[in-house]
Amino acid sequence: MTTQVRRETLAEGSAVGEASMEESLTTDRLGEPTEHRSWGAQAHERKGFFTDTSICIGCKACEVACKEWNSNPQDGTYELLESSYDNTGGLGANTWRHVAFIEQDGDRIEKARESGRKLVGLGMPTVGPPTGAATTPGAAASNEDAAASGGGCSGCGPSGCGPSGGGCGSGGGAQAGTTIEADLLSGLLDGDGTTADLSNVDTTPPDTADFRWLMSSDVCKHCTHAGCLDVCPTGALFRTEFGTVVVQNDVCNGCGTCVAGCPFGVIERRDDGTINTPTDRDDRSASEMDVHDEGTANKCTLCYDRLLEGQEPACSQTCPTQSIKFGDREDMVEQAEVRVRDLHAKGLTEARLYGANPHDGVGGTGSVFLLLDEPEVYGLPPDPRVPTKDLPGMWASAGAAALGMIGVAALSFLGGRR
Amino acid sequence: MTTSPYDSYRPPDGDRKRRRRGGGRGPAGGRGGRGGPGARGGSGGRGWLNRGADGGREMPMVEDVEFTSYYGRPIVKAPPWGDEISLYLFLGGLAGGSALLGLGAQITGRPALRSTTRLVSLGALGAGALALVEDLGRPERFLNMMRTVKITSPMSLGSWILGGFGSGAGVVAVIEVDRLTGERIPLGPLKPLRHVLHALETPAAIASVLLAAPLASYTGVLLGATAVPTWNAAGRNGLPVVFAASASAAAGGTAMVTTPLDQAGPARIFALAGTAAELVAMKVMKDRMHPVEVEPMETGEPGAKLHRAEMLAVAGGVATAALEVGVRLLDRRAARASGGSATVRGGRTALRVGLQVASAAAGAALAGASAYTRFGMLEAGIASTKDPRHVVEPQRDRLEARQAAGITHDSITTIG
Numbered sequence: 001m002t003t004q005v006r007r008e009t010l011a012e013g014s015a016v017g018e019a020s021m022e023e024s025l026t027t028d029r030l031g032e033p034t035e036h037r038s039w040g041a042q043a044h045e046r047k048g049f050f051t052d053t054s055i056c057i058g059c060k061a062c063e064v065a066c067k068e069w070n071s072n073p074q075d076g077t078y079e080l081l082e083s084s085y086d087n088t089g090g091l092g093a094n095t096w097r098h099v100a101f102i103e104q105d106g107d108r109i110e111k112a113r114e115s116g117r118k119l120v121g122l123g124m125p126t127v128g129p130p131t132g133a134a135t136t137p138g139a140a141a142s143n144e145d146a147a148a149s150g151g152g153c154s155g156c157g158p159s160g161c162g163p164s165g166g167g168c169g170s171g172g173g174a175q176a177g178t179t180i181e182a183d184l185l186s187g188l189l190d191g192d193g194t195t196a197d198l199s200n201v202d203t204t205p206p207d208t209a210d211f212r213w214l215m216s217s218d219v220c221k222h223c224t225h226a227g228c229l230d231v232c233p234t235g236a237l238f239r240t241e242f243g244t245v246v247v248q249n250d251v252c253n254g255c256g257t258c259v260a261g262c263p264f265g266v267i268e269r270r271d272d273g274t275i276n277t278p279t280d281r282d283d284r285s286a287s288e289m290d291v292h293d294e295g296t297a298n299k300c301t302l303c304y305d306r307l308l309e310g311q312e313p314a315c316s317q318t319c320p321t322q323s324i325k326f327g328d329r330e331d332m333v334e335q336a337e338v339r340v341r342d343l344h345a346k347g348l349t350e351a352r353l354y355g356a357n358p359h360d361g362v363g364g365t366g367s368v369f370l371l372l373d374e375p376e377v378y379g380l381p382p383d384p385r386v387p388t389k390d391l392p393g394m395w396a397s398a399g400a401a402a403l404g405m406i407g408v409a410a411l412s413f414l415g416g417r418r
Numbered sequence: 419m420t421t422s423p424y425d426s427y428r429p430p431d432g433d434r435k436r437r438r439r440g441g442g443r444g445p446a447g448g449r450g451g452r453g454g455p456g457a458r459g460g461s462g463g464r465g466w467l468n469r470g471a472d473g474g475r476e477m478p479m480v481e482d483v484e485f486t487s488y489y490g491r492p493i494v495k496a497p498p499w500g501d502e503i504s505l506y507l508f509l510g511g512l513a514g515g516s517a518l519l520g521l522g523a524q525i526t527g528r529p530a531l532r533s534t535t536r537l538v539s540l541g542a543l544g545a546g547a548l549a550l551v552e553d554l555g556r557p558e559r560f561l562n563m564m565r566t567v568k569i570t571s572p573m574s575l576g577s578w579i580l581g582g583f584g585s586g587a588g589v590v591a592v593i594e595v596d597r598l599t600g601e602r603i604p605l606g607p608l609k610p611l612r613h614v615l616h617a618l619e620t621p622a623a624i625a626s627v628l629l630a631a632p633l634a635s636y637t638g639v640l641l642g643a644t645a646v647p648t649w650n651a652a653g654r655n656g657l658p659v660v661f662a663a664s665a666s667a668a669a670g671g672t673a674m675v676t677t678p679l680d681q682a683g684p685a686r687i688f689a690l691a692g693t694a695a696e697l698v699a700m701k702v703m704k705d706r707m708h709p710v711e712v713e714p715m716e717t718g719e720p721g722a723k724l725h726r727a728e729m730l731a732v733a734g735g736v737a738t739a740a741l742e743v744g745v746r747l748l749d750r751r752a753a754r755a756s757g758g759s760a761t762v763r764g765g766r767t768a769l770r771v772g773l774q775v776a777s778a779a780a781g782a783a784l785a786g787a788s789a790y791t792r793f794g795m796l797e798a799g800i801a802s803t804k805d806p807r808h809v810v811e812p813q814r815d816r817l818e819a820r821q822a823a824g825i826t827h828d829s830i831t832t833i834g
Binding site for chain 2: 081083086089090092100102116119120227230231232233234235236251252253254255256257259260261262263264265266267268269270271294295296297340341344351352353354355356357359360361362365371374375376377378379380381382383384387388390391393394395397398399400401402403404405406408409410411412413415
């Protein structure tokens with residue numbers, strides 16, 4: 001029943017979306033990042049995620065909520081993938097949120113810290129307010145929120161947390177105390193709001209003396225310049241009034257061009273998948289047991305159906321630590337910038353943002369991440385670029401090649417014997 | 419080597435080795451990863467791995483903590499494109515090139531060349547379009563390709579090129595069939611329209627020819643405008659040229675197979691020029707690509723196919739050149755000593771048959787080279803998505819090159 005309602009609202013919204021897509025096509029392609037130029041007439045602010053991996057506890061609630069809400073079929077056969085606690089594998093047609101687990105030792109942490117420090121040395125852009133504004137009211141509020149809903153899960157610092165104990169309350173109280181100060185309650189426990197330099201404080205959670213877990217919930221980036229959207233030949237992919245990128249599954253013919261067009265490897269054609277729900281319930285028809293939208297491209301919609309109803313996406317709503325935050329993209333970037341400056345001020349220089357820069361190869365992403373190591377460690381490309389950026393040159397060379405071919409054909413007949 | 423009977427229960431460690439190698443081989447090698455293969459043996463940093471083996475503590479799940487890829491998993495996804503698409507790339511080029519030869523033959527009065535190339539053109543187009551539809555996830559919705567015209571989508575423009583070209587090529591081929599059957603196509607009451615149909619020949623031929631060359635070269639853009647590392651790099655460095663040249667070789671080669679020797683002259687020159695251009699463009703393209711992006715084109719099954727393509731192109735090209743010289747000599751001699759004795763004429767006929775066979779062989783080699791090029795390039799791209807190294811290393815290098823040049827405003831990784 002819910003599915004029915006959702007489908008209808010989806011269809012309704014798509015008309016609006018296509019109009020905005022056409023508009024963006026005429027002005028927005030291939031140029032400078034034009035987030036504010038051609039997106040102006042939107043009915044809503046651009047929405048986005050800020051995924052703060054430093055407070056992710058790896059509970060995978062986002063994966064479950066996403067799968068449940070979107071009734072996505074099962075991936076694989078529940079085999080163990082031998083990749084720490086990650087047995088999901090990666091994003092795909094049936095998996096729109098994926099929690100990555102990475103185990104690192106002390107050396108690696110040091111290297112991550114060093115590479116983050118280098119970013120500062122390079123003079124990377126500071127897009128937001130100056131560093132002095134690290135304790136803006138908004139930021140403090142959001143930190144408060146995070147602390148409140150975090151439920152005092154203290155074991156999870158930027159240097160990792162043990163999934164075995166859920167990071168909550170078990171063992172090593174004194175040490176865990178310093179961890180709180182170092183991360184979750186940033187600035188709050190200092191009372192007067194000054195940020196203490198904690199680089200020398202032992203921030204290692206108990207029992208994990210020389211390694212940390214990195215946990216990160218990956219999702220579709222909803223790029224400003226989206227490769228999948230650009231190369232879609234049917235118009236099945238469109239830009240919504242929320243600035244997100246969504247597939248219309250009733251239009252998509254499964255050509256697969258978008259799969260190749262995504263520099264992050266997010267979108268995929270749903271060629272298989274199973275739904276193992278009980279078939280003996282009377283109130284469910286057999287057709288509902290089928291894998292839906294088979295043979296079409298599928299990816300995160302940023303819960304377009306929920307946004308239309310004024311709700312927030314399932315993953316961010318369910319996230320227990322507010323590692324996944326949802327809101328206006330501008331606010332998300334601002335929060336992210338405050339957060340990364342905060343962590344740097346505390347000596348945790350491994351922190352860096354991913355996707356917050358409107359001048360990067362994809363014009364900035366709707367889903368912004370705070371990472372604690374190089375992007376490729378998380379399976380993210382270090383310098384993604386929307387492939388259609390190269391189109392003018394490619395079309396030019398294709399045109400030249402075509403003219404050359406016609407010329408050679410003409411010459412062949414002139415040179416050929418009669 | 420088994421040192422204890424219990425060792426036989428140990429799971430084969432091939433998998434674990436592969437994974438470890440995947441990490442070590444990564445871009446990490448030089449930059450902050452494990453210090454090359456030497457580091458692998460060093461037990462100092464990995465002592466912690468054994469910790470917990472007695473069950474006293476939690477054992478780490480992963481033995482290799484230093485990697486710069488995520489468990490060696492792909493970053494970019496391969497499109498769900500198989501042999502059908504490779505076949506289409508080849509057939510599309512063949513159709514386009516053949517249409518060019520067809521119009522030329524019509525203008526210069528070579529009826530045999532005209533009719534064979536036009537029939538080949540329509541046949542290749544039809545088969546190619548079928549292959550394309552077959553590869554869709556929802557084939558019944560293939561007409562949705564005609565829902566929009568999008569300049570940013572090579573697949574969209576390609577569909578329109580294909581459709582437009584197909585209309586023209588279809589009309590021309592119908593006329594050709596009508597002519598071959600002695601104008602006996604039963605048109606029924608529409609009989610008076612036969613003249614109209616035949617009057618359409620030249621306009622339709624010209625229309626299809628205008629789209630024929632783009633049909634042959636747009637596929638280079640189709641592959642190029644993707645995030646697949648090898649395709650994207652190739653597309654930026656002349657893949658459309660390679661494909662257009664390869665299409666010329668395929669069309670010329672096929673015409674050499676299907677057309678009598680004395681009318682296939684332009685086809686031979688077309689094929690030769692195409693082959694030469696393909697070899698040169700391929701070399702230039704590879705030289706301009708990042709070595710890691712070229713790698714999938716030189717290793718494995720795709721590498722073997724591209725190598726075979728090159729061999730066939732060289733062999734077919736040399737044979738075609740020799741053939742062209744032979745045919746010219748033969749003609750000159752025939753012109754000089756027209757008539758002659760019966761034996762001389764018989765010998766000339768035998769020679770002609772031999773040359774016709776050689777022409778077919780050389781033509782087939784060139785068409786085969788073109789097919790191998792298409793299959794090889796498609797598969798090389800798909801192979802390049804399997805190992806994240808092909809994605810990460812070129813990206814790292816270009817990022818670092820930009821940063822070294824002082825361009826730091828366009829990195830996706832920022833700090834506040």
